[in-house]
Amino acid sequence: MKKLLLLFTCSIIAFVGFAQPTQTIRGKIVDKESKFPLVGVTALLMNNAAQPVGAVTDVDGTFRVANVAVGRQTLRFTLVGYKEILLNNIVVEAGRETVLNLEMEEAITELNTVVVKVKRSGEAANEMAMVSARQFSVEETERYAGSRGEPARMASNFAGVQGADDSRNDIVIRGNSPSGVLWRLEGVSIPNPNHFAISGTSGGPVSIINNKYLANSDFFTGAFPAEFGNTTAGVFDLKLRNGNNEKHEFGAQFGFLGTEATAEGPLSKKSKSSYLVTGRYANLWLFNKAGIDIGTQAVPSYADGFARFNFPLKNGGNVALWGIGGTSTVDILVSEQEVSDRNIFGQNDRDQYFTSKMALGGITYNQPLNKSTFFKATLAVSNNIQDANHDFLFLRKDAVGNPLVQNQKYVIDSLRPILDYKFSDTKYSLATALNKKWGAKSTLKVGVNADMIRFTAFDDVRNLNETTNQLTPWRRRWNADAEGFIQLQPYIQFKHYLTQNVALNVGLSSFYSSINKNSYSPIEPRAGLSWELPNRQKITFATGLHSQGLPTYLYFYNPANTGTANTFPAKNVGLMKSWHFVAGYSKMLAENLRLLAEVYYQRLYDVPVEIQKSSFSILNSGAGFSRFFPNPLQNAGKGRNYGVELTLEKFFSNNYYFLVTASVFDAKYQGSDGVWRNTDFNGKYAFNALFSKEFTFKKRKSLNIGAKYTATGGRWYGPADITASRQSQEVIYADATRNSLQFSPYNRFDIKTEYKINRNRLTHTIAVDLVNVLGIQNLLSLSYVPQAPYVKQEYQLGFLPVFFYRINF
Structure with missing residues (x-):
């Protein structure tokens, strides 16, 4: 027995x-x-x-x-x-x-x-989107080689999008400034959702957004529907998922980019309420220990977290409470580095201490009022902080004035404070929308997006007088004490099927900011047309007027530190405008093979440029770790972007997929000097090719092998003004020859492998993302150094292996 x-x-x-x-x-x-x-x-x-x-x-x-x-x-x-x-x-x-x-x-x-x-x-979830829109899934952010699990890096694979910066995930869409990209979460606009964020930018080295809690979301590259305002370049419209409302599930992940934990499950199985929480802490010290170049000898530190609690209501409605936050700190101590050490994240003549924080919380209410009407509202509050201190390095010099070097390090005479600033941007947001449909042919959507912004900041700086080798007295450039203003964006959009195969979308948007009397765009028309043809073909067209204000911090820049209105260079600057025109053609070549082509033209006007004749334009802002310090501005600049995009996509079937995108474009601008120049981001072309093949073993195990090749034109720059650069301790380009030179083309080849083991109620995943596996040296920028020739070339990151192990149960 x-x-x-x-x-x-x-x-x-x-x-x-x-x-x-x-x-x-x-x-x-x-x-x-x-x-x-x-x-x-x-x-x-x-x-x-x-x-x-x-x-x-x-x-x-x-x-x-x-x-x-x-x-x-x-x-x-x-x-x-x-x-x-x-x-x-x-x-x-x-x-x-x-x-x-x-x-x-x-x-x-x-x-x-x-x-x-x-x-x-892949088709956009937004019912009003006709062109230049795509839905992306969490699975895509993990599948694409080189994406590092981030939505922004994943989106750089789409046609018309450049992401040719290994140090940051800025998104350059059709040659536009990355500061023109709008990030939305649950319908409200949010601050820059990246660690180590800088005012006026929308990117950063590492995203705070974790794909573990995202639902399928939309990405727009032009001619947006009327509900999107205060943007001229692109939109990330992110959605949050609810936790599992029937069973508790847990996950843990360890890798080079962080240690993570996730938990979700029912709060009450009877009411179907649920929770979802995540947390992540950086492991970037692993790169340092392994001798992997991340562009600096400093070891950045960051952490972020998320929570969402969902409560179903009667008749299909629900209320969700959610919050996200992140903090990041890096101390770049040039005084302790060797002369040859790379430092692409900071300046080479000072010790830099930098901290950024972002917090966002809200409540979202959804309610179908009946079988034809739906209402949604989100109320949120966000805060974004940057805090920095710089200590200037006074170097000992030899008899001819060259810095002394001992044991491969500069000999430091003293360290003295040269910069101290803190920016805090708090925003209270409300987004409401009402959808009404009449049968299958007509849909009306009306809503309003409202923000109340409070900006608090101080910025104290002093410069080096090279004649006396002394620092000048402290000068205050920002002195804002909870300065506030509101932004309103009402909209209405209507979609109607003229026939079974022809859909028309028309809308009106408006944008108002109380920051000054010039920041008002009363009517912004939007329209789109979609015509489905035989043999699974479709022709689309869309156009629209879009406007955007300046980054908040620029309105309060006051180099003279007086209360006189004309001492604020950007205080009375109005909105930048952009007309978008897009035409597209798509065809299903086979059951799972799609060809998509789009041609576009963007006319930009009322672009902020300097009053004095110069090459400056706000169209070159938004990339990197530097703020702008403009002279007095006016809305007199111009710009124009046009191009052609092709996408060939084989949807995942028969255990493989591929995506090939190609763009040819031209992006020019005109400053107050009247000269047409290339924008900083006018790479002229962009090409991406991705492929992935999955092998399964007895249905328990799978091996996914993927590869990606990226090629884009280099960014534009010009000869440096050495005298002005030495005075400012940063690279200053000669104005007349700005953007007359171009960096070499950017090329990168990535490989990703993912091995998955499924057991009963348990999944193990091991993945290695080999970024720039060939170690190609791509130019990134020019930087200032405190010795002749005072300007040097900085290169992008080389080979970067990103590893993680994840378990779900």
Whole structure:
């Protein structure tokens, strides 16, 4: 009997250890416009086309497919009168349930006509978007080689987008300044969501946003719908996901970029309320220990976290409380570095102490009012802080005035404070929207986005007098004590199907800022047209007027430190304007192969430039770790961008995918001197090629091997004015010859491997992202050094291996 019991126990253990791991796919499906739950939607798992397994949504719009084999799955969702949804790259892991929240669009049908239309992965969720828009998923941020799991770096693979800066994730869209990119979360505009953020920029070295809590989100590169305001370049419209409301799930991750922990689950299984929390702490010291070049000998430190609590209401509504925050610190001590050490994140003649903080919290309310009307509102508050102190290095010099070097280090005579500043930007935001649909043909969306901004800042600086080798007296450039102003952006947009295959979208937006009397754009028309042709072809067109104000800190720059209005160089500067024109063509070449082409033209006017004749333009701002200190500005500048973009995308099927994007463009601007020049970001071309192949082993294990090649034109610069550079202790370009020279083209090849092991209710993932695996040296910028020739070339990061191990259970 004991032998039989032992044999039975061993058999059970063997069965559990080697049985095929499975997991549940479930979710909720609602109408795209009204967000009302859809009953009777058929969800089919297409892993076996001859005998598909499926489920049907209930009265709450929910469905459940149990015992789904782990791996990549294809699902098709159908409902009479609605466009089908085909998802052919759903990753099912043993360690966590796959929860899908989908929106179906009502189909336009004519008498005696039956047309099958399919909405595929990648199409923008925003119903008003006609062109230059794409939905991206969390899976894409992890799949793309070189993306490091960040939305911004992932988006640099799309046509018309450049991300050719290894040290930062700035997004350059169609030659526009990265400061023109708008980040939104749950409908409200948010501060720069990056660690080590600098005022007036939208990028940074590491994102605070963690893909662990993102839902599928939209990315726009031009001619945005009317709901997006105060932007001229692009939009990241991020959505948050809810935690699992049925079971508790946990995850942990360790890697070069950080140690992370995630927990989610039900607060109450009866009410279906849920929680989702994450936390991350930097491990960048690992790079230093391993001798990997990250551009500086300093070891940056950062941490971030997120929490979301969701509470369902009656009739399909819900309330969610959420918050995100991050802090980062780096001490770049040039006094302790060797002369040859690289320092691409700071200046070479001083010790620099820098801290940044970002916090954002809000409450979001969603409620379908009936089967045709939906209301959403988000109330949020955010705060963004930068705090910096610099100590200037007084170097001992030899008889001819060259700095003394001993043991490969500068000989320091003394360190004296030269810069002290702190900026704090607090914003209270409200975003409301009401969707109303009339049958399948017409949808109206109205709303308003409102912000109240309070800016507190001080900035004290002194300069080096080279004649006396002494520092000048302290001078205050910013002295703002909770200065406040409001921004309002009401909008209305209407979408109507003229025929079954032709959709028209028209809208009006307006933007007002109380910062000054010139910051008002009363009417900004937007329009788009989509025409579906036979043989799975589509032609699109969109146009619109867009406006944008200056970064907040520039309005309060006061180098004279007086209360006189004319001593604020940017105090009365109005909005920059941009007309967008985009035409597109797309065709499904095969079941999972799509070709997309777009041509665009942007006319920029009322661009802030200096009153005195110069080459300065705000169109060159927003990249790097420097603030701008302009002379008095006026809205007299111009700009124009035009180009052609091609995308060839093979959606993930048969265990592989590829994406090829190519852009040819030209971006020029005109300063107050009337000369047309290349913008800093006019790379002329951009090319990306990505490929990934997945190998599966007995359905338990999988190996994904991917590669990416990027090639873009170099950024523009000009000869340096050495005298002015020595006076300012930073590179100052000769004004007349600005942007007459171009860095060499940027090239990079990345490889990513990911090995996944599924056990019962447990998933292990090991990934290695080899960024710039060939170690190609790409120029980044020019920097100032305190000895002849006073200017040197700085190179981008070389080979950078990024490793992580993750477990979900």
